[in-house]
Amino acid sequence: MLHRQGTLDWPPLFNKDRKMRGIHCAGAERYTVREPLTEVVVAHRIIEVDIHRRGWRRKMARLDPHSYTDSSHPLAKHVALTLYFDFAANTIHGSALLTLPSAHTGHLLLDTRSLLVHSVIDPVSGAPIPFSFPSSDDPVFGRPLSLSLSAQSAALIVFCTSPSSSALQWLSPAQTASKAYPFVYTQCQSIHARSIFPCQDTPAARLTFSARLNLPSPLTAVMAAARAADTRDPIAGEAGPACSDALWCSPGRAVEEFVMDRPIPTYLFAFAAGCIASRDVGPRTRVHAEGGLVLLDAAAREFAGAEDMIRAGEALFGPYEWGRFDLLVLPPSFPYGGMENPMMVFLTPTVIKGDASGAQVVAHELAHSWTGNLITNKTNEHFWLNEGFTTYAERRIVEVVQGEERAVLNTGIGWKGLNEEMERFADNMEFTKLKPNLEGIDPDEVYSQVPYEKGFQFLWRIERQIGRLAFDVFVKKYIATFKFQSIDTETFLEFLKVNVPGIENQIDLKLWVEGTGIPPDAMEPVSTIYSKIVSLANEFKQGKIPKEEEVADWSGQEWELYIENLPKSVEASQVASLDARYQLAESRDYEVKVAFLQLAVSSGCKEYHGEVESTLKQVGRMKYLRPLYTALVHGTGDEEKMLARRIFAEARDSYHPIAQGVVQSILAKHS
Numbered sequence: 318m319l320h321r322q323g324t325l326d327w328p329p330l331f332n333k334d335r336k337m338r339g340i341h342c343a344g345a346e347r348y349t350v351r352e353p354l355t356e357v358v359v360a361h362r363i364i365e366v367d368i369h370r371r372g373w374r375r376k377m378a379r380l381d382p383h384s385y386t387d388s389s390h391p392l393a394k395h396v397a398l399t400l401y402f403d404f405a406a407n408t409i410h411g412s413a414l415l416t417l418p419s420a421h422t423g424h425l426l427l428d429t430r431s432l433l434v435h436s437v438i439d440p441v442s443g444a445p446i447p448f449s450f451p452s453s454d455d456p457v458f459g460r461p462l463s464l465s466l467s468a469q470s471a472a473l474i475v476f477c478t479s480p481s482s483s484a485l486q487w488l489s490p491a492q493t494a495s496k497a498y499p500f501v502y503t504q505c506q507s508i509h510a511r512s513i514f515p516c517q518d519t520p521a522a523r524l525t526f527s528a529r530l531n532l533p534s535p536l537t538a539v540m541a542a543a544r545a546a547d548t549r550d551p552i553a554g555e556a557g558p559a560c561s562d563a564l565w566c567s568p569g570r571a572v573e574e575f576v577m578d579r580p581i582p583t584y585l586f587a588f589a590a591g592c593i594a595s596r597d598v599g600p601r602t603r604v605h606a607e608g609g610l611v612l613l614d615a616a617a618r619e620f621a622g623a624e625d626m627i628r629a630g631e632a633l634f635g636p637y638e639w640g641r642f643d644l645l646v647l648p649p650s651f652p653y654g655g656m657e658n659p660m661m662v663f664l665t666p667t668v669i670k671g672d673a674s675g676a677q678v679v680a681h682e683l684a685h686s687w688t689g690n691l692i693t694n695k696t697n698e699h700f701w702l703n704e705g706f707t708t709y710a711e712r713r714i715v716e717v718v719q720g721e722e723r724a725v726l727n728t729g730i731g732w733k734g735l736n737e738e739m740e741r742f743a744d745n746m747e748f749t750k751l752k753p754n755l756e757g758i759d760p761d762e763v764y765s766q767v768p769y770e771k772g773f774q775f776l777w778r779i780e781r782q783i784g785r786l787a788f789d790v791f792v793k794k795y796i797a798t799f800k801f802q803s804i805d806t807e808t809f810l811e812f813l814k815v816n817v818p819g820i821e822n823q824i825d826l827k828l829w830v831e832g833t834g835i836p837p838d839a840m841e842p843v844s845t846i847y848s849k850i851v852s853l854a855n856e857f858k859q860g861k862i863p864k865e866e867e868v869a870d871w872s873g874q875e876w877e878l879y880i881e882n883l884p885k886s887v888e889a890s891q892v893a894s895l896d897a898r899y900q901l902a903e904s905r906d907y908e909v910k911v912a913f914l915q916l917a918v919s920s921g922c923k924e925y926h927g928e929v930e931s932t933l934k935q936v937g938r939m940k941y942l943r944p945l946y947t948a949l950v951h952g953t954g955d956e957e958k959m960l961a962r963r964i965f966a967e968a969r970d971s972y973h974p975i976a977q978g979v980v981q982s983i984l985a986k987h988s
């Protein structure tokens with residue numbers, strides 16, 4: 318608990334020794350003083366002076382443990398971005414015109430990470446606005462940019478991103494499918510938008526935006542936003558202070574413009590630029606891909622059912638509010654399965670495998686259009702409101718378009734995953750809570766299935782209690798009530814108690830939300846196929862491998878469930894026999910391949926090290942990197958640890974910065 322209570326001597330603020338006065342917490346210190354009862358968050362020197370001048374009675378508190386945004390400051394409602402892409406230097410020269418709801422005097426704290434801020438200007442008078450940074454960066458949270466406003470309602474910030482921006486992955490032509498053109502894309506969740514532009518980088522804040530992008534031809538850009546105009550030539554003067562006209566209007570450059578008129582949290586800000594092909598696959602769905610026409614064809618086939626899914630979602634959760642539902646297939650380094658960027662979902666190419674399970678990732682990202690993008694968790698401590706709801710919604714959509722049996726298998730894989738997270742966090746059960754305390758914790762570091770699967774279980778438990786019909790009515794009302802708002806768990810619970818009177822007497826809500834582990838009334842799914850797979854997996858312990866007729870109609874999901882239910886480590890010879898019969902290590906389905914390779918490494922089968930290495934060099938999806946690197950560092954001898962370090966050294970540049978950080982931390986824990 319990063320909180321200290323007690324009476325502090327005046328003034329504690331200038332004490333240089335943080336350890337003496339408070340507990341270091343993401344570059345800030347939090348004190349609670351008894352007289353008067355005021356909570357003070359001391360972010361950095363500039364705020365220290367400010368508090369000193371204004372005295373103790375001023376209440377300052379962060380809105381979010383992962384943002385420097387101050388609850389006493391106004392929240393920006395719009396940002397107009399001008400961005401010049403410099404592919405040679407892997408940087409963006411930009412300006413951000415932030416608009417506040419009303420004139421503000423005093424400090425305004427914005428999140429930044431690895432940004433170089435050149436100047437801040439009053440867009441009305443053209444006068445400079447004073448700004449400052451603390452002397453040091455917090456490695457996880459970055460550093461707050463403090464503007465000193467005087468009756469101003471807008472600020473134009475001129476900045477440049479760093480090549481090491483944690484949200485951006487810059488791919489050289491050799492790293493792309495085109496081999497001819499570079500590529501760049503964003504991943505802003507959880508706290509990476511601040512490495513692209515200065516912002517109040519908390520999901521508690523929502524804003525609209527417009528963006529003007531200047532790119533070298535023939536590259537094109539796509540954004541999680543509406544296209545505002547056709548690609549055109551640059552115009553002198555339009556870049557303002559973001560970059561010189563000589564640069565902006567240099568030969569071979571083109572401008573693209575986008576607008577997002579629905580207020581979004583910053584983690585949903587997204588673009589990609591490169592050699593991108595596209596094709597319509599439905600009335601409101603176009604597939605875009607970097608990987609050329611072969612990949613585009615495969616993607617168009619895989620996602621042909623998108624419109625059916627949208628309609629299923631609308632029937633369950635209400636109108637689709639975002640207009641377009643486009644899909645962007647990214648290079649294999651994309652660190653997630655999918656990212657629910659509004660109007661344009663970002664996807665890993667590993668979801669394209671020609672069976673039902675790929676579409677399930679799309680169902681998940683689509684479901685976020687209601688739960689996550691319309692109703693957003695206020696901070697990452699309430700992440701289950703995004704992910705638990707979306708996992709529930711995803712399975713409901715899958716049930717409609719692919720049948721109940723598919724949805725049950727999906728739930729079964731999730732159930733196994735949830736149980737495994739309990740082992741992962743056995744020494745730190747805080748992270749098995751639905752609502753954990755994440756003060757000072759990097760959300761990427763503790764990313765897990767808990768908010769997804771425990772959140773799903775909680776909602777499924779409520780559904781079982783009140784019946785599906787009543788629960789469907791409740792969910793629709795919940796979405797209609799809180800759309801375009803950012804809420805916390807308490808708000809959800811209040812709404813639940815008001816709309817389902819007496820629910821707190823039927824379900825132990827406190828245990829579900831605040832308790833560690835898996836509550837006793839969570840449930841493993843039941844179905845004939847699911848039970849058959851689990852019992853076949855149990856028979857493996859007695860040396861039995863499933864017969865060919867038993868697996869004849871298995872697809873990737875059945876195999877995934879089977880392998881996940883095998884013991885963590887088995888006889889090496891058994892692993893080899895299983896693979897000899899079913900060629901799992903060479904599966905084109907990465908879920909199956911990675912689950913098998915993880916088992917092989919844990920069982921000490923060194924003959925699979927080559928396949929592990931090539932897999933870790935082909936894809937950068939964290940769902941695969943995490944288990945494989947973890948299995949290697951937990952290996953029986955030093956050989957596996959050394960292999961992990963060598964592969965990472967060689968593959969590192971091909972991973973997104975977020976994935977680089979995650980692998981680095983896995984290796985560091987076992988060095």
Ligand SMILES: [Zn+2]
Nearest residue numbers: 681685704707
């Ligand atoms: Zn999700």
